Each structure stands twice: as structure tokens, then as C-alpha cells.
Amino acid sequence: MPGSTHTSTKAMGVLTVGALVVVTAYSVALGSNGWLWFGWVVLGLLTLAMIMTQSD
Numbered sequence: 245m246p247g248s249t250h251t252s253t254k255a256m257g258v259l260t261v262g263a264l265v266v267v268t269a270y271s272v273a274l275g276s277n278g279w280l281w282f283g284w285v286v287l288g289l290l291t292l293a294m295i296m297t298q299s300d
Contacts, residue, residue, distance in 0.1 A: 250298065253291075253294045253295055253298050256290070256291045256294055257291055257295075259287070259291075260284075260287050260288055260291045263283075263287055264284060264288075267280045267281060267283075267284045
């Protein structure tokens with residue numbers, strides 16, 4: 245399906261930014277949780293890998 249790679253990469257980026265907002269809000273409201281930040285870093289690295297391997 246043409247364009248699906250770009251669409252999924254864009255969706256992954258939106259998910260990563262949304263997760264950053266949620267993790268930050270959680271940390272401000274209830275205190276930092278290392279596992280949440282670790283999960284966000286893993287998600288960010290996966291998103292970065294998808295961007296780097298995206299073929300035009």
C-alpha cells in the first residue's frame with residue numbers, strides 16, 4: 245500500500261509526543277517514575293529508527 249510507511253511513521257511520532265506529554269504530566273502530578281521514562285525512551289528510539297529506515 246503506497247504511503248503506508250509514511251503514515252505509520254507519522255502516527256508513531258504523534259504517539260511518541262503524546263506519550264511524552266502524559267509521562268511529564270504524571271511526573272509533575274504524582275512524582276517521577278523511572279519505568280515510565282524508560283518506556284518513553286524506548287518508544288522514542290523506535291520512532292527514531294522508523295524515521296531513519298523510512299524509504300522515500
